[in-house]
Amino acid sequence: MTLTAKSVSRAALASALAVLTAAAVVLVATPASGAASTLAAAAQQKGRYFGTAVAANKLSDSTYTGILNREFDMVTAENEMKMDATEPNQGQFSYGNADRIVNQARGQGKRIRGHALAWHSQQPGWMQRMEGSSLRQAMLNHVTQVATYYRGKIYAWDVVNEAFADGNSGGRRDSNLQRTGNDWIEAAFRAARAADPGAKLCYNDYNTDNWSHAKTQGVYRMVQDFKSRGVPIDCVGFQAHFNSGNPVPSNYHTTLGNFAALGVDVQITELDIEGSGSGQAQQYQGVTQACLSVARCTGITVWGIRDTDSWRASGTPLLFDGSGNKKAAYNSVLAVLNEGGGQQPTTTTGPTTTTTNPDPGGGGCTATYSEGQKWNDRFNGQVAVSGADDWVVTVTVSSPQRIIATWNTSATWDSSGNVMTARPNGSGNSFGFTVQHNGNWSWPSLACSRG
Ligand code: 9MR
Numbered sequence: 001m002t003l004t005a006k007s008v009s010r011a012a013l014a015s016a017l018a019v020l021t022a023a024a025v026v027l028v029a030t031p032a033s034g035a036a037s038t039l040a041a042a043a044q045q046k047g048r049y050f051g052t053a054v055a056a057n058k059l060s061d062s063t064y065t066g067i068l069n070r071e072f073d074m075v076t077a078e079n080e081m082k083m084d085a086t087e088p089n090q091g092q093f094s095y096g097n098a099d100r101i102v103n104q105a106r107g108q109g110k111r112i113r114g115h116a117l118a119w120h121s122q123q124p125g126w127m128q129r130m131e132g133s134s135l136r137q138a139m140l141n142h143v144t145q146v147a148t149y150y151r152g153k154i155y156a157w158d159v160v161n162e163a164f165a166d167g168n169s170g171g172r173r174d175s176n177l178q179r180t181g182n183d184w185i186e187a188a189f190r191a192a193r194a195a196d197p198g199a200k201l202c203y204n205d206y207n208t209d210n211w212s213h214a215k216t217q218g219v220y221r222m223v224q225d226f227k228s229r230g231v232p233i234d235c236v237g238f239q240a241h242f243n244s245g246n247p248v249p250s251n252y253h254t255t256l257g258n259f260a261a262l263g264v265d266v267q268i269t270e271l272d273i274e275g276s277g278s279g280q281a282q283q284y285q286g287v288t289q290a291c292l293s294v295a296r297c298t299g300i301t302v303w304g305i306r307d308t309d310s311w312r313a314s315g316t317p318l319l320f321d322g323s324g325n326k327k328a329a330y331n332s333v334l335a336v337l338n339e340g341g342g343q344q345p346t347t348t349t350g351p352t353t354t355t356t357n358p359d360p361g362g363g364g365c366t367a368t369y370s371e372g373q374k375w376n377d378r379f380n381g382q383v384a385v386s387g388a389d390d391w392v393v394t395v396t397v398s399s400p401q402r403i404i405a406t407w408n409t410s411a412t413w414d415s416s417g418n419v420m421t422a423r424p425n426g427s428g429n430s431f432g433f434t435v436q437h438n439g440n441w442s443w444p445s446l447a448c449s450r451g
Pocket of ligand 1: 079270311
């Protein structure tokens with residue numbers, strides 16, 4: 001069978017794109033030694049992101065934006081997406097400062113972590129004074145409005161922030177939100193999923209790094225319960241604010257690994273470590289290694305760029321000094337990211353791997369997807385078909401994904417460019433394709449029918 005005109009031109013475009021992309025990676029991300037020279041590029045080579053918190057009022061500081069643009073590929077608004085910032089008066093939403101951050105990041109090709117939809121702290125005054133069912137309703141409306149406004153632009157939302165108590169109880173923190181009923185967290189997650197089905201939904205907290213701490217165990221039990229009941233949770237954020245009284249625990253990889261084993265991604269979301277010199281560098285190294293040792297640790301975000309940008313500047317907890325120079329801690333993180341080894345991430349996500357369409361005539365056909373190689377910008381998929389030689393497999397990718405190459409099949413596309421129809425071309429009953437993911441790592445869905 002011959003390729004259609006449409007698929008020939010797509011294939012030509014695809015190979016041109018592939019060459020361009022490869023050239024860009026060689027020029028930008030990988031210097032001659034093979035080691036990457038920025039945090040983002042080094043993290044990308046390990047299939048992770050490296051992010052920072054950003055403050056809107058610093059975007060006019062060229063030293064700040066210079067480092068931001070060079071070193072980071074994920075951005076969290078430090079305060080601008082919080083409840084008090086986005087809904088200062090009930091029902092009146094305000095996105096100016098958050099949008100400045102989102103637009104700057106997206107203009108530079110960076111992704112965004114949304115922080116935070118529901119939290120006992122930094123509530124606007126009107127919400128602080130509320131209780132009961134009116135508060136529950138106002139909270140859910142806030143989640144829905146803000147997640148809808150940013151729909152499609154957020155990689156992961158901290159849907160609920162800091163809902164567990166410190167100390168040895170392992171239980172929930174008392175707050176006006178908690179007093180609306182213990183199910184407030186799952187209600188917030190369901191509202192967020194409905195508003196932006198493409199965003200990963202995270203629970204985010206601090207002092208949950210040490211596996212033996214009661215608070216860690218409390219959050220673990222909640223995530224386990226959510227997964228068992230189908231509450232839509234995709235990730236757990238570990239804020240990771242460390243100092244000498246609360247050092248990086250030696251069992252950090254155990255904590256991250258145990259949470260990941262529940263079927264969620266884990267992310268280091270607000271990393272900073274008070275200290276200086278080699279002691280600080282060593283602790284940063286430990287956190288980076290812990291993330292790299294867990295396949296589902298998808299990335300690290302530091303809570304600010306220069307020490308002077310930090311919410312606790314006197315503790316000099318970040319990777320750049322006040323003048324924007326790289327600190328020893330920076331060099332240790334970059335070195336670990338550039339080291340060989342570490343788990344390859346399971347960066348693609350379900351849901352659909354196999355679809356069988358029973359044929360009324362008795363036969364059927366099954367298409368099974370398996371993951372192929374992954375790169376910073378694209379991944380390969382392979383489809384094996386059984387049950388019929390005259391198959392038609394529909395492969396649907398989610399925007400902004402694009403299929404940019406195919407092999408061992410004759411393929412055509414619908415007008416959206418997201419739906420590919422693949423038929424046999426005499427090469428057998430399996431075919432492959434390359435997806436340019438544009439930040440969306442979800443698996444394509446498949447449907448198989450007789451041709
Ligand atoms: O860094 C943020 C600081 O500028 C704010 O004044 C503070 C107000 O609560 O929040 C800081 O960020 C916090 C984050 O939103 C949640 N985890 C703890 C962070 C440090 O306090």
